[in-house]
Amino acid sequence: MKAALLGYGTVGKGADAVLKGSGVEVSRILARRPRPELGERLTLDMSDVLGDPDISVVAECIGGYEPAHGFLRASLEAGKSVVSSNKQMIARYLRELVSLARERGLSIAFSAAVGGGIPWLVNLVRTAGADRITGLGGVMNGTTNFILNAMQGGGGDFADALAEAQRLGFAEADPSADIDGIDVRAKISISADLAFDVFLDPETVPVLGIRHITAADVANFRELGLVCRLIGRADRTDSGAAVYAEPMLFGAGSAEQSLPGAMNLISLEAERAGRMSFSGPGAGMGPTGSSVALDILDISRGRSAFDAISCQNVIENDTDGVLHRYYARGFSKLPFEAESRTGDAVITGPVSVSAMHAAVSAALEAGDRPFAASLAGR
Ligand SMILES: NC(=O)c1ccc[n+]([C@@H]2O[C@H](COP(=O)([O-])OP(=O)(O)OC[C@H]3O[C@@H](n4cnc5c(N)ncnc54)[C@H](OP(=O)(O)O)[C@@H]3O)[C@@H](O)[C@H]2O)c1
CATH class of the missing domain: 3.40.50.720 (NAD(P)-binding Rossmann-like Domain)
Structure with a gap:
């Protein structure tokens, strides 16, 4: 052929x-x-x-x-x-x-x-053929995983870690698509389309990146025993799906916390087959x-x-019902109650993904340099 x-x-x-x-x-x-x-x-x-x-x-x-x-x-x-x-x-x-x-x-x-x-999409389609996938997601961008690991390991600031990633060929000259989460948004949209055999407009997926993370944030995470990853996540809902991309903090014992270098780690949850994870080099x-x-x-x-796959059924994205506690810093006006404080950041009570993403957009418009990350499983 x-x-x-x-x-x-x-x-x-x-x-x-x-x-x-x-x-x-x-x-x-x-x-x-x-x-x-x-x-x-x-x-x-x-x-x-x-x-x-x-x-x-x-x-x-x-x-x-x-x-x-x-x-x-x-x-x-x-x-x-x-x-x-x-x-x-x-x-x-x-x-x-x-x-x-x-x-x-x-x-x-x-x-x-x-x-x-990684044979992720083929296994996603295969699983979806005989099972009901309820959710999926994980670390889908190697560049940001490299940057976050470099900040975690070296204690340096974001700009230093990005420069190192560019020097080693892990980040492009214009890193915006990676660090602003646009790359993850496309990947989680495609994954949701295949898992649920639907079509979701990727522009409707709310996304937060890591552009404004600081060395002080990483020091705060270390104090809390957490590690930051940029993730994509999609959950099946009664009306369609809840799909988003944002930084998330993972605790000790999670596979995400110890994910080295520029590796990817993506998981799915299916009703009969249970949870399966796929890990490996996401680029190169x-x-x-x-x-x-x-x-x-x-x-x-x-x-x-x-x-x-058919992917003809167009669905709406709705993240109002997904609640997380968030680490939030750099907001001149944060419209949520603080449950606790760490350094100059707060940990909020349960807040919807849509509300937190709207708060970050408002802060950016007000000229702040906000950083927010959800706490995995909390
Ligand atoms: N690199 C990775 O590890 C990776 C991983 C997953 C997915 N991808 C995706 O794969 C795609 C390609 O990525 P890449 O890293 O291979 O990019 P790349 O190294 O920049 O290669 C793209 C190639 O396409 C050529 N090209 C551009 N416009 C063209 C046109 N109109 N007609 C014919 N050729 C044209 C370029 O030509 P010139 O040499 O003349 O510029 C270049 O050789 C992208 O969508 C990327 O997101 C890449």
Whole structure:
């Protein structure tokens, strides 16, 4: 079987390497500049891919919304199955692309979009096929896990930990999508869509990042025996789902507390199967390239786990009913009672996710630099 890769950066190169000798031939690679190392396989023109009847799978490894989304639509319209590693684009266009694939009897798979090399989404879909998933979530962003571990270990400030992450290649030059939680928002949206076989607009997922965490916050957490992680969380509700992304504080004995470096740890809870966790490297050429290659191989063998999803039922996100105690600091006016104080921060009583996220937005608008993190299980 023949496949095409769109984009030849970290993920595209990784997938190409894994597919060598696999039985799937990467016969075309779309780039946007001359790349002599690709020889005859290189094209700068997408119509070479769309017009080649021998290519049956197209894997997009470009990133961003366009032209990635348009290329995948055009590939499906040309009768080719599609694979992607692009979480932002999949989170926004999942419903449309799955519908198009189903109409034409084609496959769409995107394992690498959440958890990098971890077989998270395929197992989520598999479990959802025979069980009722009630909730899921965890650490889905390696960059912020690295930064939080560096702050925890070295006692340094956020800016130092971010600079270290950038120096070692764990953070991009513009780290906003990672540190503001936008990356996690896309990943938890996609995970919720597959777990509940629905579609949720990712823009409706409330998100808090870690941009304003300080060394003093981390010292406070240490005093309390807690460690901060940036998490995504989705729970099934009577009316749909409660989905959000925010910093969360984990106590001793939890797997999240001791999660090293840039690792990911994602768990699901299902009525019959119980709680299952998946952990591993959430990014990088080898892990992510493998995920893309395995999606292509599964499609070539006619056994993609993603063939079971429909994701056509649009649901509302409602986090009013999810209550947490929060650690909160840096609010000139916090509209919640303090249950206790630690340093210059307070621990609130139970507050809804929607109310706390609204309070952070109001504080940001007032010019504060607020930081809030929920207390896991409390
Ligand atoms: N890196 C990871 O570990 C990882 C993990 C999970 C998911 N992802 C996702 O995978 C996707 C790709 O990430 P990446 O890290 O591989 O990015 P990358 O290293 O920047 O590679 C992207 C490649 O796409 C090429 N490209 C951009 N626009 C193009 C166009 N219009 N036509 C053809 N090629 C084009 C770029 O070309 P130039 O070389 O000319 O710039 C570059 O080679 C993103 O959606 C990312 O979020 C990445």
